[in-house]
Amino acid sequence: MMRHLALLAVLSAGSLAAPLLRGTPGTLKEAFAPHFHVGAALNTEILTVADHPARALVTRHFSSITAANAMKWGPFNPEPGVYVTEPADALLTLAEAHGMQVIGHTLFWHQQTPRWVFQDVQGGPISREALLERMRERVRLLAKRYGERVHLWDVVNEAIEDDGSLRKSAWHRILGADFVPEAFRIAGEELPASVQLIYNDYSMFLPGRRDAVVTMVRDLQARGLRIDGVGMQGHWGLDFPRIEDAEAAIVAFAATGVRVHITELDVDVLPRSPDMFGADLNKRAQISPENNPYTDGLPTEIQEKLARRYAEIFALFVRHADKIDRVTFWGVTDGDSWLNGFPVRGRTNHPLLFDRANQPKPALEAVIGVAAGK
Numbered sequence: 115m116m117r118h119l120a121l122l123a124v125l126s127a128g129s130l131a132a133p134l135l136r137g138t139p140g141t142l143k144e145a146f147a148p149h150f151h152v153g154a155a156l157n158t159e160i161l162t163v164a165d166h167p168a169r170a171l172v173t174r175h176f177s178s179i180t181a182a183n184a185m186k187w188g189p190f191n192p193e194p195g196v197y198v199t200e201p202a203d204a205l206l207t208l209a210e211a212h213g214m215q216v217i218g219h220t221l222f223w224h225q226q227t228p229r230w231v232f233q234d235v236q237g238g239p240i241s242r243e244a245l246l247e248r249m250r251e252r253v254r255l256l257a258k259r260y261g262e263r264v265h266l267w268d269v270v271n272e273a274i275e276d277d278g279s280l281r282k283s284a285w286h287r288i289l290g291a292d293f294v295p296e297a298f299r300i301a302g303e304e305l306p307a308s309v310q311l312i313y314n315d316y317s318m319f320l321p322g323r324r325d326a327v328v329t330m331v332r333d334l335q336a337r338g339l340r341i342d343g344v345g346m347q348g349h350w351g352l353d354f355p356r357i358e359d360a361e362a363a364i365v366a367f368a369a370t371g372v373r374v375h376i377t378e379l380d381v382d383v384l385p386r387s388p389d390m391f392g393a394d395l396n397k398r399a400q401i402s403p404e405n406n407p408y409t410d411g412l413p414t415e416i417q418e419k420l421a422r423r424y425a426e427i428f429a430l431f432v433r434h435a436d437k438i439d440r441v442t443f444w445g446v447t448d449g450d451s452w453l454n455g456f457p458v459r460g461r462t463n464h465p466l467l468f469d470r471a472n473q474p475k476p477a478l479e480a481v482i483g484v485a486a487g488k
């Protein structure tokens with residue numbers, strides 16, 4: 115495959131790209147149909163601009179779509195009684211027009227949740243009972259508006275730290291260790307029984323978080339609360355995590371009896387300091403020529419490395435396809451990736467399968483080649 119990739123990279127860089135792209139075999143969703151759904155997260159522009167150029171890629175390659183922001187508490191319900199439903203509605207319209215599955219992201223997260231959620235009318239801290247009621251109102255409204263049309267909800271996002279301890283968020287301050295079980299209780303009671311309920315987090319290959327999530331799933335099950343799956347975000351890099359560490363997490367989650375979802379896959383190609391892994395949005399660094407080296411495009415050698423990395427990642431997923439329901443990319447093209455702004459603002463990153471001109475990268479062919487057993 116290597117010789118093939120090298121040739122592909124050279125051709126893609128030049129004017130011969132067009133004939134080559136016509137030869138790109140199949141689509142992601144067809145290639146992986148025997149194994150799992152392949153999804154993408156869509157930003158609000160892609161959702162609301164009908165002739166957005168990335169739309170054609172979405173409908174051609176993906177069988178599952180997630181709103182990158184539109185369904186989160188803040189964007190959806192920024193003030194009490196104020197609902198911004200257009201981008202979320204557009205997600206459902208697009209999905210239903212093209213037979214794609216809709217993923218609800220996310221019911222409860224410590225980011226992008228408005229401050230008012232945790233406050234009473236005087237601006238003081240809300241009581242435990244009032245917060246639980248507010249959580250229930252949110253889920254009830256979403257259940258009424260979207261019901262079974264949303265296939266799955268990320269019920270809780272990122273409630274556990276790298277070391278396995280509970281994140282000290284506003285949720286934790288008010289609800290303590292009951293946050294996760296109460297969230298799943300409310301979701302299980304308010305959403306239709308067919309809607310899948312999952313827990314979602316990043317850096318799941320870290321033993322501390324992995325083991326804490328396994329314990330959390332077993333605790334929910336012991337309480338008789340429904341949890342159908344675990345979402346491993348997959349904000350990974352060219353050299354991390356080790357495949358065996360990601361594999362250990364997939365195996366550990368599946369051993370609890372739930373399904374595994376790869377929910378937010380991308381491969382960062384830019385330099386990162388060792389303390390900058392994961393997706394902790396509080397961690398930021400300053401831009402410099404050293405940490406932003408590919409402003410004019412990805413050199414062939416890195417393009418090939420990215421393709422090889424994606425191939426080994428998908429080989430892992432295919433090996434465990436009996437445990438995995440879905441692999442979702444966090445974005446469609448390099449231009450719309452959150453990694454252009456994290457952990458350093460304003461960089462030019464290249465973490466996805468399609469470039470800034472909406473063209474397939476060598477990594478697309480490498481990934482499809484894995485499905486074809488090449």
Ligand code: G3I
Nearest residue numbers: 157182183219225226271316347378393395444451452456
């Ligand atoms: O919509 C506003 C716009 O009105 C305003 O002018 C602009 C100015 O900054 O901000 C816009 O909101 C931004 C929003 O993305 C939409 O573009 C927010 O500032 C920005 O913080 C937000 O970033 C999102 C991030 O979550 C923050 O929570 C990313 O798009 C989104 O991809 C990212 O996704 C998260 C997952 O939900 C959970 N896992 C990690 C993943 C990556 O951080």
